[in-house]
Amino acid sequence: MRKILLGSVVALVLGMQAAVAQAVPKSSSGDPTISVGVTWVFGRGVAFGAKVFSTDRSGRGAVSAGLDYLFTEGTWRPNLGAAYLQDGAFVDTSIGFGSDGFDFGVGIGPVNTRK
Numbered sequence: 001m002r003k004i005l006l007g008s009v010v011a012l013v014l015g016m017q018a019a020v021a022q023a024v025p026k027s028s029s030g031d032p033t034i035s036v037g038v039t040w041v042f043g044r045g046v047a048f049g050a051k052v053f054s055t056d057r058s059g060r061g062a063v064s065a066g067l068d069y070l071f072t073e074g075t076w077r078p079n080l081g082a083a084y085l086q087d088g089a090f091v092d093t094s095i096g097f098g099s100d101g102f103d104f105g106v107g108i109g110p111v112n113t114r115k
Contacts, residue, residue, distance in 0.1 A: 030057035030114065037109020039079075041096060044103055045072035051083075051092070051109075058085055058113035064092050068105075079105065085113050 033056035039047045049068030061084055068077040081094030090111045096103045 030055040035111040039105040039107035041105040
């Protein structure tokens with residue numbers, strides 16, 4: 001059962017990442033980029049995960065989609081959010097969803113940005 005759920009979550013996140021990459025016009029917004037980061041999930045603790053951002057442009061906001069691992073619970077947290085990228089770092093807010101319902105988190109991490 002866990003393997004089926006994990007496979008479904010991974011497929012969902014990969015699908016979201018592809019949708020975000022296709023939805024953003026490439027002419028002025030930069031290219032999509034990926035990163036890893038740490039997220040504090042309110043009421044659930046610390047999570048570590050991977051995210052894809054709609055742009056790699058420094059000094060801009062971006063849409064994000066990710067998959068975090070919650071250490072305290074040993075569970076996965078697919079999420080969608082909004083981020084700000086600046087000088088090789090990001091700050092984001094995210095809404096996580098899954099079998100436990102919805103939750104909110106804030107995260108930080110390094111990201112490859114360009115001007």
